[in-house]
Amino acid sequence: MGIGNVLSNDKRGMIELGAEKKVGWDEVTHGMVLHSFEDDATNISSQKAEDRNYAQFNSYVATVASWRVVKPVYNRDICIDCQNCWVYCPDTSIISRDKQMLGIDYDHCKGCGVCVEVCPTNPKSLLMFAELHNLEDAIASWPEKKKKEEN
């Protein structure tokens, strides 16, 4: 199982947030409405992100990836799908579908490290690595299970 189709929404992460020309506060019209979706948005709570038709001004299309200096790396082999990382992620960057953890959304992740801290497995199934660290190397260097320290 991959996360390819879930990540395939071609709108995600198109724009570096803050990089484009800023509109001054005095140029904003009073009572302006910004639409989150291109079309009818009545049943959004029953649609998954990949099925939604995001408008160009939904922050979903933007990315904050450049904030990161360290990134979480996910190891599927150890994960027990407890969903702790999903519930505590402040940036909606843990992708879970059908009660399974699929991976990390690197367009929206800021690298805070909360997911690693709340991961209960031994060894952890999420670990922080330097942003430029190769994912395969990271998985290959995963630590072994820690034994309980004897008193």
Add this chain to the structure above:
Amino acid sequence: MAITSTKNLKEFSTANDRFEGAHLLCPGCAHSMIVRELMNCTDDNLVIATNTGCLEVSTAVYPYTSWDTSWIHIGFENAATAAAGAEAMYKARKRKGTLKNPDAPVKFVAFGGDGSTYDIGFQWLSGAVERGHDFTYICLDNENYANTGGQRSSSTPIGANTTTAPAGRVSYGKKENKKDMMAIMAANGAHYVAQVAPNKWKNMAQAFQKALATEGPCYINAISACTTEWKFDSKDTIHVSDLATDSLVFPLYEIIDGHELNITYRPKNVIPVRDYLAAQGRFRHLFKPENEHVIEEWQKRVDANWERLQRREEARV
């Protein structure tokens, strides 16, 4: 109300997020954990108003929006009024039969930081609760004006080092105690009042669901650990929240109809207040010998408050 199952985390994780990433809140900010959870715990349409504060400026960086629901950008003080106005309009149009989709369930929610809740928007919140609008007000309580550089608010606890109550040779930081907003809102006539923390996700989701299902005004005080102004590492947000709830500095409880108090979380091992303070840079100066008395007094106050809550829970008054 269509609710998402919070029986266990696996069930809960099938909710479809309506709060999008790439907002500009700090890494590890608890605000977004709380907001995400509110929006995940129900399937109903939401109309949300937000006071000026970190949440507002970070989730509506013009021209972007992180909200997949109706959201009103309003002044520093009047999210409660905006939510109340939208609710009154909704009721009037429902009565007149001019709603496009009258059967769709709608909930009205207002978010404010502690600056806009405890200080600047206090009068407006009090008015909206007194008028009895059917809405839920959620205070994201990070105990300072974090958006403008960490000034003290009336939610800042005694002894905290803030930019307008700095600790130094003469002072140990803020001299006044935190305002008891829970008691104030219960006395103000809110039908449901609860204190929640993001580390206890189930407790928090259930409080949100109760508040949304309750007709009339509800107030929720959500503790939001602030990595920037409380001065701890961004990865430790949940750890610091755990210390807050387990040391009983932030006891989790609810008050129904102003009298029925229930303690919703009892820590198995109560830890000393000292441990909670030691985890945060804003209290570092309290560990100097001349300031130790602040910690001791704090511990006594926390013990007395826990005793008071337990007695009130028993007495049902």
